[in-house]
Amino acid sequence: MTKEQERARARRRHEEQQKTAKPPVSDSTRDKQVFGVILAVILVIAAVIAVPKLVGGSDTPAPAAGGATTPATSTAGTSAAGKGGLQAGQKLAAGCTAPPPLQATPKKQTQVPAKATAAGKTFVATVKTTCGDITLELDGVKAPQTVASFINLAKTGYWAPSPCHRITTEGIFVLQCGDPTGTGQGGPGYGFGIENAPKDGKYAKGVLAMARTQDPNSNGGQFFITYKETQLPTDGGGYTIFGKVTKGLDIVEKIAANKALPPSPQDGTPVSPISILSVSVTEKKA
Template sequence: MTKQQERARARRRYEKVRRREAQRAADRARRLRVAAATGTVLVVVAALALAGWWFSQEEPASSTAQPSTAAGCVAPPAPLGTSAQLELPDKRTAEGRTFVATVTTNCGDLELTLDGAKAPQAVASFLELARQNYWRNGPCHRLTASEGLKVLQCGDPTGTGQGDPGYGFGVENAPADGAYPRGTLAMARTSDAEKGTGGQFFIVYGDSSLPDPDGYTVFGTVTKGLDIVDRIAAAGIAPGGSSPTDGAPAAPISILTVAVTEKKA
């Protein structure tokens, strides 16, 4: 074989090797492109699967009915949950005098006229509790809606109906006939007529009868804002109570602040 033939054969082997390497390089490139495309699809699928898992883990909407506010109300604040240990104020601070109280609630203002001539101890107590900010953020915890008893009871800052200011006093100015007309402001009490009156009071939004022989202290009237109580009463009793006509109001109302001034003649 001549040198020219050997060079030709060597060139052919070289070109064959180059073609084989080029093919291998092309195959590798193709495999990389396929792998990249496959990886992208897998990432997208994984992202979609993860999103589906995430949304499936979200908490479902609660089926528990939340208290609904009455017209003109905003959501009430959380109660502070505390009573107090105060001293019974001297009734002489209210004797023979008339006061006007503005009770600001999450539903608007109530205006109360307090009669210190007929119920000096109850009014003196009301003045002191207002001064101490005792009722701040306190819910009106009880609504009654029976035929003969229509009242909204407030004045317990714990919201349980068990709170008191640390003192008690006796009944004053109870109506002999047990009748409490619409707009009456009276003190709630325990079964103890001598010392069972404290910081809780009730607003009569419909003519009511309480034939208890000892009665309940009437210490004033609601002169403005009784329509607010009407709206709370119209919303009814919250479900889950012991009675459909006596329990927490379905539309919550809370005392925010109480301001009292003396009414001049």
């Protein structure tokens, strides 16, 4: 075979191989493939970032134990109990009746009652609630301004009716009442300072004390009852103790046993609603 014939045969083999080979990737197709890879990487990164948010990360604060959450800072939202009837998840405790609606227009005042009306005296208050009567002894000797205000609000029907909008069951142990709006943000229209706050921040079981904001002069109409010994912060001066429960603490304990509504069963609107229907006060004779 001549060299010319060998070259011709080699040329034919090459042509046959070219017919069965895959066509080369064009520039436009290659660009699309690269873009697809980049897009896939972006989607994977986005998914990794989004997952913690979808499943609930650790950025949602939870009430802290040991008094970090105080009766002063409750903003639990409008109590369903104050709207009348029960909301989803609520149930009446034994011996309780359905709560009445909120006051259409809560009463407001501007003048702080004179503390001289209570100074040096002791009083007995009967708080009628949808779960029974709670009897309080008010100490006008140690907390005359607070007791004078309490008596004034009772006589004017400020709390008739009003829900106890907050129960706490971890770290601190209180039932908070006294806001006719049921939001934890309502007040009578005036404020006054702190009296008779324990320097060590310890509040015995059955103590009656005032709730307030961070402002030490924001005492008004909201108060709380401790159903277990409770340690509270002393920052800002603490919380005024102005009396104690002498009868009916078992009612508070019963409400506390059912805790608060989700998402925070340790601090919020009580599962078992309780509302104040009226408050009467008489001076205790020696």
